[in-house]
Amino acid sequence: MNDPLAAVITLVELIGPSQFSHWDDNGLPVGKNHPIAYVQLAAVSLSQTENTRDMYPAILPKSTIQHFKLDVQKEIIYAPGGRKIRAVAANPKSNEGGRVTMLVANEPHHWTPTNGGRKFYQTASRNLAKTQGRLLVITNAFEPGEESVAEVIRNDQEKYWAGQTLTSDWLYDSIEAPDNAPCTIDWAPFIVDQIKGDAHWLDTKTVVSEMQDSSIPLSEHRRFWYNAIVTAEDSFFSVSEWDGAKAESTLGTVEDLRKGDEIVLGFDGGKTDDATALVAIRIKDRLMVPLLVEQKPDGPLGENWEVDRILVDEAVRRAFADYTVRAFFADVNLWESYIMEWSETYREVLAVRATDKSSVGWDMRGSREVISRGWEAFYGAIKDGSIKHNGDKILRVHALNAKRGHNGKGLIARKENPESPRKIDVMVAGYVAFMALSRYLEKGKRPQKQYKRRMMQG
Incomplete structure (x- = not known):
């Protein structure tokens, strides 16, 4: 969306047939003027609204200016009936309570928590809700991690694309170059x-x-x-690296797991805020597939939310019933009692133990050298395609959220900051599964007993 088109849309809101009136005899919609049109052009500073305001004298015919008595050189442009277009700075207190019918958000990649932009956006959203108003966002690409309004909107949209939410209120249009597009003089x-x-x-x-x-x-x-x-320089995976590891069959679709496949499992569990995930890697072709993802919902549904531990336990038991599980590593943090039970239940059917003390429990707070070597190997396996994934959208979001860190011994993946809402847990479960696969390939032998597959009751 560019400034000339935004200028046209705001003028239609001000003096044009911007509202639905009725259907004509041919079944086509007929518009009418908005009787109380109030358009705001908002930005961090008033100067940032000039790109849109400067378009008005150029695109409005003199006859229209004279007919509606518009002074297009002012910060507030009035039209008959009290209708108006006003340029405002993104100040939440001074704009509280306005009966705005349309808001143009200029450069919300600059609207951050530190300059009050996020609070203004919340205020503006409430104002628009009172009038069933419209919001038009014009922005450049945001800086990941700044928690700007543009980043929040994109994150919400990516949740919709990933299937984490059922609906989206956005008509989202963005022309973006691929992550690996060269910046050379030739290209x-x-x-x-x-x-x-x-x-x-x-x-x-x-x-x-x-x-x-x-x-x-x-x-x-x-x-x-x-x-x-x-993906910033400190991102663990680039978009091209992650997307380049997506598995495809000759038919162009990923062949997911089949019953009886030999797999390894990785588990990373949360309680309230962090996500919980169970991820499998098929041994024969190294295909990574999430089997369970439980994540805190947005909005009111997330209040007092806790992961359904019974559901998670059932997913683990279903995995053992449906597949031939050769190794199962689970990060012990917050899930000690369940991991003890899984270790006891499945120790005789697993080909390798997670540690000397547990068949399943694997503490990511353990040896920093082992952990960092594993992360380096996992990154390399994704980059060179020796580990593929099935294109799961939530797994992708979590993988691209991860940042590069250092634990004193080498490379690790981490959240951008401990309080960040950008989760990485599904990708971490994939890493844990990769560690289980590595152990199996190094030391694995077929267990003496085979777990009898059965469908769970209840």
Whole structure:
């Protein structure tokens, strides 16, 4: 969405037939004017609304300006009947209670918790709810981790794409270059021309020259000129690395697990805020498939939410009933009693033990050297394609949320900060399954007893 089009849409809201009136005899919708139209052009500072406001004199015919008595040079543009367009700074207190019918959010990638932008967005949303108003967002790519309004909106949309929510209130349109799009002089002109669309005021040659400035991080060039939601330099996986490890069959679809397949399992459990996941890796082709994901819902449904431990236990037992499980590693934190029970129940059918003390319990707070070597190997296996995944959308979100860290011995994956809502637990369960697979391939022998598969009762 560009500023000229935003200017047109706001003018239609102000003086045009922006509201539904009725259906005509041909079954087509007929519009009518909004009797109390109040349009806000909002940004962190008033100067950031100028790109839209400066369009009004250029696109409005003189006859329209005279007919509606519009003074298009002012910060508040009045139309007959008290209708108006007003430029405002994103101040939550001064804008509380306004009966806004349409809000244009300019550059909400700058609306962060530190400058009050997030609170203003909450205020604006309440104001729009009172009038069943419309919200139009115009933004560049955000900086991951700043928790800006643009990032919050994108995260909500990605949850919808991942199937974590059933509906989305957004019509989301974004032209973005692929994560691995080159920034070289040879390729950048073509890519910039594709991304800039009808932003004809951008000179491609100048932009490409700017992109060759090595004093600016490459991620910044990609964010501003390729409109890419860039995995920052400290991201554990890039988009291209993760998506490049998606398995495909000759028919173009992933062949998921079949009953009886030999697998290993990895488990990472939470209680209230963190997600809980059980992930399998099929031994014959190294295909990674989430079997269970339990994650705190957004909004009121998340209040006092706790993971359903009975459901998780059933998922573990179902995995042993449906597949031939050769190894099962589970991070012990918060799930000690269940892991003790799983270890006792399945110790004779597992080919390897997680540790000398437990068939299943595997503490990620253990040897830092072992943990970091495992993360380095897991990263390498995804990057070179020796471990594939089935394209699960929630697994992808968690994998791309992970940041690079260091535990004193080597590379590890971590959350961007301990309180971040961007979860990584499903990917962590995949890492734990990878560690189980590695142990099995190194030391595994077929167990003396085979677990009798049976469907669970109750």
